[in-house]
Amino acid sequence: MRKFMINVNGKSYEVEVEEIREGTTVKPAAAPASPAAPKAEAPAQAAPKAEEPKAKPIAAPAGATTVSAPMPGTILDVKVKEGDEVKKGDVLIILEAMKMENEIMAPQDGKVVSVAVSKGASVNSNDPMIVLQ
Incomplete structure (x- = not known):
């Protein structure tokens, strides 16, 4: 105690x-x-709830761009997978924060090297979510 x-x-x-x-x-x-x-x-002790999935740590290769969470929230949808080619402005992830859906877009053209989050995962500000090369 x-x-x-x-x-x-x-x-x-x-x-x-x-x-x-x-x-x-x-x-x-x-x-x-x-x-x-x-x-x-x-407060009355609540029944233990299932642990929310968390973002997994990722290592970005040299010269890669990491797309990080701009704010804490919950991943509603991941629109890309590893190996996908994306253009600047393509929607990568839908992030719910403060009851609003935020589209996280590709900052540049590239190939998705790694996806560190999944639908339902909780992220904090600056958590890495996707690596582009």
Whole structure:
């Protein structure tokens, strides 16, 4: 159990977070310590959900262009596959971010060398998604 002090809108809250590691059992927590500040109510523990697919790391060959995620989001569709020839402006990926569909386009003509994401994957800003050569 780890304790953290969190400030929300100018108010401080002391919270306790239990770290759960794979393969370990969770022991019930001891009696709560007296709070130094108002304690945020812990939300009801949700059932564990299936882990979202993540973008896999890729190595770009020398002289290649890496197309990275411009913002965090979820991959709705991958329009190309390895070996495809693309022209500048062709749509490579549809990325959902902030409930909007964003078309990620090829920055140049080239051949798709590697695709690091798949439909449903979550990406963060600057995560590599496609390599063009």
